[in-house]
Amino acid sequence: MPKLVLSYSGGHDTTTAIKWLTVEQGYDVIALNIDVGKSREQPVVESRAMAAGALKVRVIDAKEDFLRYFAFPALAAGAVYQDAYPLATALARPLMAKLLVDVAKEEGATAVAHGCTGKGNDQVRFDVGIMTLDPALEIVAPTRENAMARETQIDYLKKHGIDIPWGAKGPFSIDENIWGRSAEAGVLEDPWQEPPPEAYEWTRAVEDTPAEPTYIEIGYEHGMPTTLDHSTAGPVEIVERLNDVGGINGVGRIDHVEDRLVGIKSREIYESPAAVILHTAHRSLEAMTLSKQQIKLKKHIATEYAELIYNGLWFSAHHQDIAAYMASTQRHVTGAVRLRLHRGQAVVVGRSAPGSLYDRALATYDRGDTYDQSAAVGFINIWGLQTRVQARKQLLSQLPEALKIAMPQGDA
Ligand code: ARG
Secondary structure, X not given: OOEEEEEOOOOHHHHHHXXXXXXXXXXXXXXXXXEOOOOOOHHHHHHHHHHOOOOEEEXXXXXXXXXXXXXXXHHHHOOOEOOOEOOHHHHHHHHHHHHHHHHHHHHOOOEEEOOOOOOOOHHHHHHHHHHHHOXXXXXXXXXXXXXXXXXXXXXXXXXXXXXXXXXXXXXXEEEEEOOEEEEEOHHHHOOOOOOOHHHOOOOOOHHHOOOOOEEXXXXXXXXXXXXXXXXXXXXXXXXXXXXXXXXXXXXXXXXXXXXXXXXXXXEEEEEOHHHHHHHHHXXXXXXXXXXXXXXXXXXXXXXXXXXXXXXXXXXXXXXXXXXXXXXXXXXXXXXXXXXXXXXXXXXXXXXXOOOOOXXXXXXXXXXXXXXXXXXXXXXXXXXXXXXXXXXXXXXXXXXXXXXXXXXXXXXX
């Protein structure tokens, strides 16, 4: 039988897919579980896949690569989709597509598969990633081709002698990895309804957070977080610790109505404590180390970058161009940021950077001021030249009498 590599999560859809791909489509299925963190099915992945009839199971711990090469570059770029979503799921998909293609090569497989439905963004990210990296691979999407209700899936598996002790069905559709958690569906589909407490798992409700704030300090090198509270730590450790301390303080809840690539507006509940803290801190470090023009253009390009990531175009020349620009912007984004986590908020309370453009001798109103206030007069005279000329040549004649009186009439 031809071999197929399936991106396997351990959930209903992909477990059913193993059987369906084997029985209905005639494949030998290799279940590839890509661990990008936080999956609660992780302990049962191997036993479930084998029970469902996989030829073999492979588990790849991709947490470190995910943060280092996907989430952290997006962080340094300030890429947040629609000013709300830190892109946890969107950033993981191209890595999964890449690993599917790699493993297919290693295993001599002619096809790959994923468990995405036909309504979301994830199918696009998988399909476009895979077909870009290896156009010869066949792509199968069992859930999109043959959507089964959960009960039908369980019956289908039972019919084939597979009885898996599934836990209780949660009320939402969840996707999670170390960069964030998303919840959709169920009562969340009513955008007027406040999300019920069970929609959240990583973060405490504000009323359950500690009365005392927690202070943390994050160190960045060229835009990438490298230390937490003065000790050097790897990406996984930094993000896990920030998810914990942020979650305890109720930081990182996002309730957003989002535009999917396929044209649907969708109500999403995200929890991303580490991402929210790291973006907040990073932005404040940039405010110290980038010029106002750099900040302005970078913000514009970050929007483009977030859309490119969201829309599944990770493996593109456009991305390479943007990544080169973003890396260049981070040359001096090195330093430390102190934050206060309290009652659902992450607030920057201090920042310092060797390449800081903030100059206290210029900013101060106290003794030691080096700024020449008398020079402001000439500067303003030249700065205001354009509006004075325009007012005299074009505007004053059109203004009502009352306003003309208030306008400058002298020589420009
Ligand atoms: N709306 C988010 C995105 O498109 C999260 C998707 C979650 N995926 C899922 N299969 N439930 O990136």
